[in-house]
Amino acid sequence: MLIDGKKVSQDRLEILKREIQESGLSPGLATVIVGEDPASQMYVRMKHKACDAVGIRSVGVVLQADVTTEEVIKHVQSLNEDTSVDGILVQLPLPDHIDTEAVIEAVSPEKDVDGFHPENIGALFSGRPTFVPCTPGGIMTLLDVYDIDPKGMNAVVIGRSVDVGRPMAALLLNADATVTICHSKTKDLPEVIKRADLIVSAIGRAHFITKEMVSPGAIVIDVGINQDENGKLCGDVDFDTVSTIASAITPVPGGVGPMTIATLMENTFESAKKHSC
Numbered sequence: 001m002l003i004d005g006k007k008v009s010q011d012r013l014e015i016l017k018r019e020i021q022e023s024g025l026s027p028g029l030a031t032v033i034v035g036e037d038p039a040s041q042m043y044v045r046m047k048h049k050a051c052d053a054v055g056i057r058s059v060g061v062v063l064q065a066d067v068t069t070e071e072v073i074k075h076v077q078s079l080n081e082d083t084s085v086d087g088i089l090v091q092l093p094l095p096d097h098i099d100t101e102a103v104i105e106a107v108s109p110e111k112d113v114d115g116f117h118p119e120n121i122g123a124l125f126s127g128r129p130t131f132v133p134c135t136p137g138g139i140m141t142l143l144d145v146y147d148i149d150p151k152g153m154n155a156v157v158i159g160r161s162v163d164v165g166r167p168m169a170a171l172l173l174n175a176d177a178t179v180t181i182c183h184s185k186t187k188d189l190p191e192v193i194k195r196a197d198l199i200v201s202a203i204g205r206a207h208f209i210t211k212e213m214v215s216p217g218a219i220v221i222d223v224g225i226n227q228d229e230n231g232k233l234c235g236d237v238d239f240d241t242v243s244t245i246a247s248a249i250t251p252v253p254g255g256v257g258p259m260t261i262a263t264l265m266e267n268t269f270e271s272a273k274k275h276s277c
């Protein structure tokens with residue numbers, strides 16, 4: 001079965017648009033981008049476009065690549081104080097000279113619609129999630145829409161990043177899966193992956209997950225955004241072969257990526273609802 005993230009995200013955005021209209025609220029999202037990385041610029045454009053589509057006001061702060069950490073934090077603080085802004089997201093990655101953790105910690109936890117603030121990450125790991133990071137949150141929505149219940153499954157998350165691997169593991173644990181997080185130092189990685197009922201790959205290596213590593217019937221979620229040898233967008237999973245034995249699989253493009261944006265829109269509306277109380 002193909003898990004169609006593009007379709008699910010469109011459906012979710014339609015529903016959200018109606019909910020926002022009916023709420024009478026006027027949610028606001030602020031994006032912060034530093035430098036001119038073309039991929040980051042594209043993702044931020046996609047986020048503003050999604051805001052327009054569902055009825056979320058959006059403002060963009062664009063900062064030069066040589067801005068200091070302190071200057072970025074000042075902009076974030078002024079967005080924290082701006083009552084017309086319900087959600088703040090700082091597009092990642094930031095340039096190397098910027099202290100990313102300090103910038104993320106400067107975002108008010110109440111406006112942290114990316115769910116990266118330590119307070120929100122802590123809540124997630126305590127089993128009391130507040131704002132959930134958008135990519136793992138979007139994956140949980142996909143599993144739910146396709147009636148895939150992780151309860152009791154052996155889930156293997158490949159990659160231990162703060163924005164995807166770790167929160168993904170916490171969400172799967174909260175959903176009663178038995179979770180293994182793999183990383184560059186994991187011994188016998190293919191063997192660990194072979195035992196998985198559910199694989200979430202977020203390592204960023206084109207075609208890394210091959211058919212031989214995957215148990216027939218496993219569910220395969222591909223978070224990778226890579227380029228193949230011809231410069232074509234592809235995931236971590238060798239889709240053509242793995243899809244012949246997986247029971248369900250996400251494509252790249254059109255799988256997890258669009259759900260990241262839909263979840264960001266949903267988090268922003270949730271934030272606006274909280275601020276209206």
Ligand SMILES: Nc1nc2c(c(=O)[nH]1)N[C@@H](CN(C=O)c1ccc(C(=O)N[C@@H](CCC(=O)O)C(=O)O)cc1)CN2
Pocket residue numbers: 043046089090091092093114134135225233252253254255256257258259260261
């Ligand atoms: N502050 C954040 N930074 C980053 C996040 C994030 O959630 N918050 N995630 C990624 C990038 N990202 C959003 O920011 C993102 C990546 C991919 C997609 C997407 O829809 N991809 C499409 C393909 C688009 C293309 O043509 O290249 C797909 O997979 O179908 C959306 C958002 C890192 N930074």
